[in-house]
Amino acid sequence: MSEPCTPPILRQNARPIPMSTERKTLDQRAQMSDIERLRHSCAHIMATAILRLWPDAQFAYGPPIENGFYYDFQMQHRITPDDFEKIEAEMKKISKENQKFEWKGISREEAKAMAESGRLGGLSERPGNPSIFKLDLIDKIPEGEQISCFQNGDFIDLCAGPHVGYSGKCKHVKLTSVSASFYMGDETKASLQRVYGTAFESKEELEAHFVRLEEAKKRDHRKLGKELKLFHIDEDVGQGLILWTPNGAILRQELQNFISEELRKQGYSQVFTPHIGKLALYKTSGHFPYYKDSQFAAIVENDDLAKVIHEGCGCGEVMARLGGISAKLRQQLNDRAGKEVVSEENVLPDDQLLDGFMLKPMNCPHHIKIFDSQPRSYRELPVRLAEFGTVYRWEQSGELNGLTRVRGFTQDDAHLFCTEDQVAAEVLGCLSLVKIVLNTLGMTDYRVRVGLRDPDSSKFTGNPEQWDKAEDACRAAAATLGVPFTEEPGEAAFYGPKIDFVIKDVIGREWQLGTVQVDYVLPVRFDLSYIGSDNKSHRPVMIHRAHLGSMERLCGVLIEHFAGHFPTWLAPEQVRILTISEKVDAFADEIFAQLKAAGLRVTLNQDADKIGAKIRNAQLDKVPYMLVLGEKEAAAGGVSVRHAKRGDLGVRSIAEFLAEVTAEVRERKM
RNA sequence: GCUGUUGUAGCUCAGUGGUAGAGCACGUCCUUGGUAAGGACGAGGUCGAGGGUUCAAAUCCCUCCAACAGCUCCA
Numbered sequence: 001m002s003e004p005c006t007p008p009i010l011r012q013n014a015r016p017i018p019m020s021t022e023r024k025t026l027d028q029r030a031q032m033s034d035i036e037r038l039r040h041s042c043a044h045i046m047a048t049a050i051l052r053l054w055p056d057a058q059f060a061y062g063p064p065i066e067n068g069f070y071y072d073f074q075m076q077h078r079i080t081p082d083d084f085e086k087i088e089a090e091m092k093k094i095s096k097e098n099q100k101f102e103w104k105g106i107s108r109e110e111a112k113a114m115a116e117s118g119r120l121g122g123l124s125e126r127p128g129n130p131s132i133f134k135l136d137l138i139d140k141i142p143e144g145e146q147i148s149c150f151q152n153g154d155f156i157d158l159c160a161g162p163h164v165g166y167s168g169k170c171k172h173v174k175l176t177s178v179s180a181s182f183y184m185g186d187e188t189k190a191s192l193q194r195v196y197g198t199a200f201e202s203k204e205e206l207e208a209h210f211v212r213l214e215e216a217k218k219r220d221h222r223k224l225g226k227e228l229k230l231f232h233i234d235e236d237v238g239q240g241l242i243l244w245t246p247n248g249a250i251l252r253q254e255l256q257n258f259i260s261e262e263l264r265k266q267g268y269s270q271v272f273t274p275h276i277g278k279l280a281l282y283k284t285s286g287h288f289p290y291y292k293d294s295q296f297a298a299i300v301e302n303d304d305l306a307k308v309i310h311e312g313c314g315c316g317e318v319m320a321r322l323g324g325i326s327a328k329l330r331q332q333l334n335d336r337a338g339k340e341v342v343s344e345e346n347v348l349p350d351d352q353l354l355d356g357f358m359l360k361p362m363n364c365p366h367h368i369k370i371f372d373s374q375p376r377s378y379r380e381l382p383v384r385l386a387e388f389g390t391v392y393r394w395e396q397s398g399e400l401n402g403l404t405r406v407r408g409f410t411q412d413d414a415h416l417f418c419t420e421d422q423v424a425a426e427v428l429g430c431l432s433l434v435k436i437v438l439n440t441l442g443m444t445d446y447r448v449r450v451g452l453r454d455p456d457s458s459k460f461t462g463n464p465e466q467w468d469k470a471e472d473a474c475r476a477a478a479a480t481l482g483v484p485f486t487e488e489p490g491e492a493a494f495y496g497p498k499i500d501f502v503i504k505d506v507i508g509r510e511w512q513l514g515t516v517q518v519d520y521v522l523p524v525r526f527d528l529s530y531i532g533s534d535n536k537s538h539r540p541v542m543i544h545r546a547h548l549g550s551m552e553r554l555c556g557v558l559i560e561h562f563a564g565h566f567p568t569w570l571a572p573e574q575v576r577i578l579t580i581s582e583k584v585d586a587f588a589d590e591i592f593a594q595l596k597a598a599g600l601r602v603t604l605n606q607d608a609d610k611i612g613a614k615i616r617n618a619q620l621d622k623v624p625y626m627l628v629l630g631e632k633e634a635a636a637g638g639v640s641v642r643h644a645k646r647g648d649l650g651v652r653s654i655a656e657f658l659a660e661v662t663a664e665v666r667e668r669k670m
Numbered sequence: 671g672c673u674g675u676u677g678u679a680g681c682u683c684a685g686u687g688g689u690a691g692a693g694c695a696c697g698u699c700c701u702u703g704g705u706a707a708g709g710a711c712g713a714g715g716u717c718g719a720g721g722g723u724u725c726a727a728a729u730c731c732c733u734c735c736a737a738c739a740g741c742u743c744c745a
Contacts, residue, residue, distance in 0.1 A: 070740095080674065179740030180673030191672070194740075222738095226681075235718085235736055291745055362745075396671055396743060397736090405744080493745090512744095581702040608701075609708085616706035630704060640705080648705060 049090035068198030240407030324348030403556030451491030580630035
C-alpha cells in the first residue's frame, strides 16, 4: 500500500527474481557468523530427528535465518505442533550423541548416484525413494564448482556448510512453528512443509529470546487497539476494513492535522476527490484490467446491467465485457507510450463494451484530472495536490493484518506536477517533509532505499537522459538526509526512480511507510501539458509521494512504537481528574471546566472507587496526566499531578499545570 | 489464495458426550478513602454459522466464515 500508485503495464516484468538465481558463492557461505553456523547445524539435526521418526521425508532447503532456522521437506505425515515435543526429544538425543559434522567433497556423479539411491538427505539408502529435491539442487550447482556434503551420524546432506564441529554444541533449541512453503519460493512448484526453530548458544539467551517475544506481544497494535479502544474490525463489515472508534479517530485526526499544517507550510494545495471513478479513467491510466486481481470488482452501470440481463448474459460475460477496451483507446495508449503496452486480447468491439465504476485503488488519476482541468502555465508549476485519499485494494485474505495491511485505507497522498528542471528540488522538498514528520513522531530508526534502474534491463521506459537526471536528483536528495541509505539498482519502478522510507519497529520488523516516486509515464498516458516560457506546449513530470504510506499503517506502527503511551498531543485522553471523596466534587467540576475550556481532552472520574483503584485504571488506560483532587488540594486551590510514566509530580497551581500541558501539546513534545 | 492452529459472556480464559463456568469489565447498594485492585448483590450466552453422527453435542465428523502464525503476494 505504500506504493501510492505505480501505473501498470508489464507486470510480469516487475516480478521479483526467484530466489534460485541468487545463489551464494561458497566464499559467501563460509562467512556465516558463529550463531548462524550453530543454527544451520540445528537444521541438520532437526532433519536427522525427523528422518528417525519418518524415514520417507524428502528434504529441500535448510538454512539459518534471523533468530533461528528452518528446513523445508515433503512427506506423508503432516507435522503439527503436537509433534514438536517428539522431534525436540530426538534432537536432544542427537545432541547428546555428540555427532561429528564431517565435510566431504564429492564428484557430480557420486552426488547424483547418492541422490538417486535416496542416500543424500537420508539416514541410509532408500530404494524407490530418490532424493528429488537434492537431484534438482545438484543440477543447479554450476559446472566446475566443488560439490560438497556434510555427514553427522547417519545423516548425509548435500550442503556447502559451514557447521559446528559436533552436535553437542546444539543444546538450546526450540521448535517454534510449522507452515507451508513452496519449493524455491515458487508458487507453481511443490508445496512443502516447513518447520521453524530457534537456537542459541546458552540457555539464558534462548530464554531471553522468548521473553523478548512476549514483550513484543504486549505492544502488538491489535491487542492495544482493543484495550485502548482505538479501532474495531467487524466480521459483518468485512475483513481488512477498519472502523475507527472515538479514541482512534482522535489519534488519526491529530496526525492528520499535524501533517496538514506541514503541507501548508510547504506550499501544497489540499483537494478532495470521490471514492469511485469511471472504469474508462483506469483504462487510460492502465490500471484496469491489468490489476483486476487486486482490485474490488467493478460496479456495473444500471442501464448496462439491465441491457445485458435482457440479452441473457452470465456474470462471466458481464465481467469480460467490462474488462475489455476499445480498439481506439488501445491505439491511443500505444501511441502515447511509444510502444506496445496494451495487447490485442483485451480489445472488444465498441458495442460490446460496458462501462462502470471502480472503487479507486489509488488517487493519481483523480489528481491528474484536477491538474488537467485547466490550461497550465510554467508560472504555476509546481502544482502540488495533496489529499488524505481513501483507496481500496483487494488484498489476499491471508495477508491482512490489523492496521498494517488492510483493504481500505487512507493515504497521505500527494501528486506534484513540475518541469523537468524542478524535479530535484521537489524530491528534496518531499524528503525533508518526511524527515520532519518522522522526527516529530520520534521515529528515528529508519533507513532510506533509493531504487534505481538496472541499466542492462529493457523494462524501463523513457529516455536515458531523463533517467540519469532523475536518479541523480534522488541520490543527491537521499544523501542530504543524514540517515543511512542504500542504492538498489533494478528496484526502480519501470516509469521512474523512487525513494522509500523503511521504518524498523520495536519487534525489528521493517515497514515501508513513505515513498517518493518520479514518474514520466502517466503524464504521457493522460497527455498532460503546460505552456512554457517559449509559448510552446511541454510535458510535465509527475512526482507521487505518500509520506507515511497510510494513516492506518502509520497508526499501527505508532501504537507499537509508543506501546500505547502516546505523547500528550496524540493521546485520546490527555488528562483524567480523580477525586478522593465526594466532598471535593464541586471543586473537581470547576477544574474540569477550566481544562476543557483550555481545549484539553479531559475526563472526570467521580466514581465511588478508592483513589488507588482510580489511579490504577487511569494507568491501564495510559492517560498521560492524572490530577488527584482531595480536600488538601481544594483548600489550597491547586492540583496534585501524576504522570503515567514519571509518577507523582507533586502539587501545582492550576494555572501552572495548564500552561505546562498546553505548551507540551502545542509544541508536540514527545 | 496455500499449510497449520484457534473460535465459549464486552475482555482474558476454564470446561473430552449427560442441566453452560471463573476473573475482570458492567448495573444497583454499602463504604468517603491520599498515588496501581474496599465490600455485597445482580444482570449478562442459539458455546463463530450451517449440516451430520447420537437417546443425548460446546465437546465427535463434514462444509463454510473469521482471527492468528508462516508461505506466496503487496500497482
